[in-house]
Amino acid sequence: KCRITNGGFADIYTVFAKVDGDKFTGFIVERGFEGFTQGPEEHKMGIKGSSTVQLYFQDCKVPVENVLGDIGKGHKIAFNILNIGRLKLCAAALGGAKRAITTSVEYANTREQFKTAIANFGAIKHKLAEMVIQTYACESALYRTAAWIEEKEKEALAEGKPFNDALLGAAEEYAIECALLKVHGSETLDFCVDEGVQIHGGNGFSAEYNISRAYRDSRINRIYEGTNEINRLLSVDMTLKRAMQGRLAMMGPAMKVGQELLAIPDFGDADESPFAAERKLLEGFKKAILLTAGAAAQKLMMKLEHEQEILMNISDMSIDTFIGESLLLRVMRLEQEGKATQIHRDIAGVFLYDAADRIAKAAKDAINSFAEGDEQRMMLMGVRRFTKAQSFNSKDARRRIADALIAEQRYFL
Ligand SMILES: Cc1cc2nc3c(=O)[nH]c(=O)nc-3n(C[C@H](O)[C@H](O)[C@H](O)COP(=O)(O)OP(=O)(O)OC[C@H]3O[C@@H](n4cnc5c(N)ncnc54)[C@H](O)[C@@H]3O)c2cc1C
Structure with a gap:
């Protein structure tokens, strides 16, 4: 081995x-x-x-x-341990990402070029803000999933299940989320250390600076605990299997989305409750996934597993939706508790605004590869409708996030 x-x-x-x-x-x-x-x-x-x-x-x-468990039942141990491993990898990666952010902002605050700290340059602020946005967003989904697993485990323990069965069973229930977190956590860390090296300029390439070590150390996370390609494929495979087993409603809601497209759009009364636009956008993201995945499954059937590019598109859409929804729920909760700041709102605003474009692109790529004619036009129109974000000044929002980080001189959320 x-x-x-x-x-x-x-x-x-x-x-x-x-x-x-x-x-x-x-x-x-x-x-x-x-x-x-x-x-x-x-x-x-x-x-x-x-x-x-x-x-x-x-x-x-x-x-x-020395046989562990029962003969022929090794997969139960192996696969369920992997779920916990993926969750923990995400947590570890985010710890590293926060450290990379702190190291980078400390450097940006002290390194001067053209008679000013490089932290004052918009290009550097953009990087620092994006590092914070991705890290905070991913952490929101991590906490959410950890809480789900903990609740499920407690339920199983209350039913009298032994600890191991309770924990592994709970993790299995959220295996899809664990796979998505593994991918997003490792890619967030990679993004942060890569931008960290860039912020350090030539010094970032020197072994004398910690950020170069972080850059090298980060890379393995996309490879072990199942490569990110395998985890992306798995996340869609598990979703489709659960849909077929009736564990997860997919085809019914997918058909509803199809019908919604044929109907006249409902312009209804504008919802003015807090975060109404963001919640609507997230509903749209889910519809875009249902539309794309539902049509791909129906059209390609057993051939879909050989169309990995489409599976990757669907997985990417799921990651952005899951992370974005977790982030929004966290910020809404902070708002309810009176603890939300403009920085929290900005993070959610930028993430969702950017996610809308990423999701639209992934959906279009998938649809263009298997649909044609009127069906294709109808679906692309649906994607545009479901991913339409309101205009948003993401430059100023990123500046506010970066300025807060620069003032704190460390990851502070
Ligand atoms: C530092 C380090 C520590 C490790 N520690 C452990 C450990 O403690 N225990 C352990 O069991 N393993 C460990 N591993 C092994 C690790 O889990 C594997 O390297 C990893 O799962 C990838 O497998 P592979 O190297 O065979 O790559 P391959 O499977 O050859 O993959 C090569 C590329 O092809 C892609 N690919 C492979 N199959 C498919 C497919 N079906 N569809 C699409 N793309 C595909 C992969 O995503 C990857 O990009 C460790 C590896 C490293 C580098």
């Missing part, structure tokens, strides 16, 4: 292998077992403080009492 974290000094290894060639099973392999050896430490691009080695199981003998 290639590349095992902590493999160089672990005493106990959790290993999955097949019994009789087909029964996927978990085993506890102990250092010193006959036939079990390890390779040398790998020379890596980043996370050099961690041990990564190759493990060999040449005719390795494992006593029967």
Whole structure:
């Protein structure tokens, strides 16, 4: 088995292998077992403080009492542990992102060019603000999912389930969200460290500065715990499977969206309650997903799994919608509690305004690849309607976010 974290000094290894060639099973392999050896430490691009080695199981003998769980039930342990791992990877990545933001704003406040701190330049403010927006938005979805899992786990414990079953079952319920968080968390960190290096200029490329280490260390997060491609594909696959099992309503709501497109648009009375426009936009995002995914599933059926580009489009739309909705709910809650500031409102405003364009682009790319004629025109019109955001001065909003960060000199939310 290639590349095992902590493999160089672990005493106990959790290993999955097949019994009789087909029964996927978990085993506890102990250092010193006959036939079990390890390779040398790998020379890596980043996370050099961690041990990564190759493990060999040449005719390795494992006593029967070291079978983990039941024979043939290894997938239950492996897949559910992955869900928790993905959630935790997101949390760790966001911790790193906050650190990268603080390091970057400290540098931007002290580095002077053209007789002024580079933090005063609009181009740098844009970067700093975007780092904060993505991090805060992703964290909102992370907290939301962690709370869901905790609630589900408590329910299962109250029903008398053992702790392990309760936790793993709860994580399975939110496996789709865990996959989306893994992708967005790792990409947020990558974005922050990349912009962090850019803010550091030539110094960012020097091994003497911490940000260059953060840049190298960040990269692995998009690869392990399931690559981001695999997690994107999985998120859509799980959604479609749950829809087919009746665990999740998709085809009914998708048909409703189709009918809505054929009907005369409802211009109704303007909703003037707080965040009405943002809530409507999010409803639109969901409709755009239902429209695209519903039509793709109906049109391509079993062929859809071979059209990975479309699955990636749907997954990207889901990520923006899930993260955007979590962010909006967090800001609305802060508003209700009287704790919201203009910065919170700006973060939600910019994220949703940008997400509308990203979602529209992903939906268009998908639709153009499988629909044509009137159907295509109708769907594209629907996408335009569902992703239509109100005009918004995102430049000034980003400036306010960056100015607050520059004044605090650290990630402060
Ligand atoms: C530092 C480090 C530590 C690690 N620690 C552990 C550990 O502790 N335990 C452990 O079990 N593993 C560990 N791994 C392994 C890691 O999980 C794998 O490297 C990772 O899952 C990717 O698998 P792979 O390297 O075989 O890449 P590949 O599967 O060869 O992927 C190569 C590329 O092809 C894409 N790809 C692959 N399949 C598909 C598909 N079906 N559709 C579309 N695209 C696809 C991938 O997304 C990727 O972009 C570690 C790896 C590293 C680098």
